[in-house]
Amino acid sequence: MNKVDIIMHPVRFKILQVFLDGQSKTAKKVAKELKDVPQASLYRQLDTLVKAEVLIVTEENQIRGAVEKVYSLNVPAVNMTNDDVKELTKEEHLQYFLFFTAQVTSDFETYLDNNDIDFLRDGVGYRQIALHLSDTEFLDYVKDLRKVYEKYMQNTPAINRTKRIISTITMPKKEGELKHE
Known part of the structure; x- marks a missing residue:
C-alpha cells in the first residue's frame, strides 16, 4: 500500500x-x-x-x-512529496481531492452543529482569493507561509488554546496560456 x-x-x-x-x-x-x-x-x-x-x-x-x-x-x-503523487492517475487525484474536500466539509458541518456559532469569535472563515505571482514570487509566498505555520505548530494544547484545523488548496488558474518567468 x-x-x-x-x-x-x-x-x-x-x-x-x-x-x-x-x-x-x-x-x-x-x-x-x-x-x-x-x-x-x-x-x-x-x-x-x-x-x-x-x-x-x-x-x-x-x-x-x-x-x-x-x-x-x-x-x-x-508529508506528501511530489514523488508520492506524480504517479497517480487523473482519476486517483480526483478521488483523493474529493475525499479531502469531503473531510473539510464534514469538519465544517460538525462546527455548524454547535448551538452557539460565531464566525468572528471562533475564528471561522472561508474565502478564495487570486494572487498574480511569478514562479519566484510564488515560491517566496510558500516559504513565508511555511514559516508562519512552523511558528505556531510548536504550541502545545492548553486551556486557553483552541485546536484549529487549517486547510489549504493551491492551484494555478489557467486564463488563456500561463506565462512562466
Whole structure:
C-alpha cells in the first residue's frame, strides 16, 4: 500500500487529524476524540499506521496486565512529496481531492452543529482569493507561509488554546496560456 492510500483512508485520515497538535496519545485518548469510530476499527487502523511508520509507538505502559501504547505522529512520513503523487492517475487525484474536500466539509458541518456559532469569535472563515505571482514570487509566498505555520505548530494544547484545523488548496488558474518567468 502506498503512502497516499495509507493517509487518505477515511478512518486513518481522521486518526491523523487527532495527532496534528503534535501531542502523543494513547488509543484511549484517540477514541475519546473519535467517538464515531468503533474500537476494533480504531485499533486495526492504528496498527496499520504503525506498520506504515506514519505513527510511532513512543511508550509502552503496563496497565493491569495489558500494554498501553502511546503513539506519536511521524511528521516526515505524512508529508506528501511530489514523488508520492506524480504517479497517480487523473482519476486517483480526483478521488483523493474529493475525499479531502469531503473531510473539510464534514469538519465544517460538525462546527455548524454547535448551538452557539460565531464566525468572528471562533475564528471561522472561508474565502478564495487570486494572487498574480511569478514562479519566484510564488515560491517566496510558500516559504513565508511555511514559516508562519512552523511558528505556531510548536504550541502545545492548553486551556486557553483552541485546536484549529487549517486547510489549504493551491492551484494555478489557467486564463488563456500561463506565462512562466
